Amino acid sequence: MEEKSPEVQWFPGHMQKTRRLIAENLRLVDVVVELRDARLPYSSANPLLRELLGEKPGVIALNKSDLADPAITKRWLAYYRGQGQPACAIDSMTGRGLRSLLARAEELARARTERLVKKGGRPRAARFMVVGIPNVGKSSLINRLAGKAKTRVEDRPGVTRDKQWIRVGEKMELLDTPGILWPKFDDPEAGRKLAFIGSINDEVYDSEAMAAAFLAWMRARYPDRLQERYKLTADSRAMTAADLLAAIGAKRGCLLKGGRIDTLKVCRLLMTDLRAGKLGQVSFDEPPDDEQTEKD
Ligand SMILES: Nc1nc2c(ncn2[C@@H]2O[C@H](COP(=O)(O)OP(=O)(O)O)[C@@H](O)[C@H]2O)c(=O)[nH]1
Ligand SMILES: [Mg+2]
Incomplete structure (x- = not known):
């Protein structure tokens, strides 16, 4: 802690x-x-x-x-x-x-x-x-x-x-x-992933960009999880990250006065759900692919 x-x-x-x-x-x-x-x-x-x-x-x-x-x-x-x-x-x-x-x-x-x-x-x-x-x-x-x-x-x-x-x-x-030990500093992708899991302060990252990267990863690797968790329709799979964020916000009532989506709140919700395991078991780094490993 x-x-x-x-x-x-x-x-x-x-x-x-x-x-x-x-x-x-x-x-x-x-x-x-x-x-x-x-x-x-x-x-x-x-x-x-x-x-x-x-x-x-x-x-x-x-x-x-x-x-x-x-x-x-x-x-x-x-x-x-x-x-x-x-x-x-x-x-x-x-x-x-x-x-x-x-x-x-x-x-x-x-x-x-x-x-x-x-x-x-x-x-x-x-x-x-x-x-x-x-x-x-x-x-x-x-x-x-x-x-x-x-x-x-x-x-x-x-x-x-x-x-x-x-x-x-x-x-x-x-x-x-x-x-x-100190974490990797020179690799922005590593930093962003560490922020996903709450290992480094995520306030240094632009939360919208972070959420977009997170949603892109989830969609590529765990396509059903977001849909299940946030009760999204099947066509959400084809949405841009921004639209997806908005769809999740609408489902969860993350709204600003006047009805606009509270993006920051959606981003926080995503990270909280991830860290609490509500999106299931998720990994963000994969090993270099096996074929390449064998050649090395
Ligand atoms: N789910 C899970 N949580 C863990 C595990 N090990 C540690 N934690 C949690 O991770 C957080 C950081 O652990 P801590 O031991 O303080 O990490 P340290 O900073 O490396 O000493 C704490 O909230 C722990 O409860 C584990 O194997 N599984
Ligand atoms: Mg410790």
């Missing part, structure tokens, strides 16, 4: 500091869980994380998979598999997928922990941290993994005092503070 607020601005200085903090924490862990929004596996990624990670293994966790289109999530997972990138779909609210996420992370960490033992170190739990842009569910995941007890691992020599570790299962320890 706290990072979601529109007041958070990512100034270059802020980004430098974030980078440094994450780099420091990265040295303490064996593996990184990179959270992305399952509805936006591309747009909710931080473009610099790969570089920050270096050789450190990472597993991508597509969170909020309950809200995403399951068929598209499946294609993303196949895509990552093709790239040799460990990934899984999770739901931090119910805990779905967490067991397999932990298994993947533990497996990736093992190479490192075993190497340490070979070099004469004592066997120890695999350490990991969670990173991601604001609002992808980092705190929810950490709380879920920590459980009600919030068992903390006591301070140990060699571990910075202010770092808290949470024991997760038998073999793992989780850094209790997530790494907060």
Whole structure:
């Protein structure tokens, strides 16, 4: 919640500091869980994380998979598999997928922990941290993994005092503070999609343009959903985005004095319905098409 607020601005200085903090924490862990929004596996990624990670293994966790289109999530997972990138779909609210996420992370960490033992170190739990842009569910995941007890691992020599570790299962320890990354700035389409799902402040976007882009996407990918939700006639399929917006506004009584359509209100209604899941499971990023992936 706290990072979601529109007041958070990512100034270059802020980004430098974030980078440094994450780099420091990265040295303490064996593996990184990179959270992305399952509805936006591309747009909710931080473009610099790969570089920050270096050789450190990472597993991508597509969170909020309950809200995403399951068929598209499946294609993303196949895509990552093709790239040799460990990934899984999770739901931090119910805990779905967490067991397999932990298994993947533990497996990736093992190479490192075993190497340490070979070099004469004592066997120890695999350490990991969670990173991601604001609002992808980092705190929810950490709380879920920590459980009600919030068992903390006591301070140990060699571990910075202010770092808290949470024991997760038998073999793992989780850094209790997530790494907060900044979202993609240079890609207006990604920004617009992040605004759809409420991950960045949508006031910076022209709401009518945003709604038009949203309606175009819904129409192309989920042609029945708008019709069902707003009880539109079949000919609404052929309408322009502006006419569609007006039709939805008329159905929902989003009117200004004098009977004109209150476009802003319709835009808000669309976003509220989307975010509440009233338009069903929707994904806005699709993986590069499979044929191309195979050629790469
Ligand atoms: N439906 C759904 N909502 C989630 C999931 N994980 C987190 N959320 C919600 O997403 C919002 C942001 O979560 P939060 O953990 O604060 O994200 P953070 O900013 O990355 O720490 C909250 O309203 C959560 O309840 C999930 O898997 N499914
Ligand atoms: Mg948080």
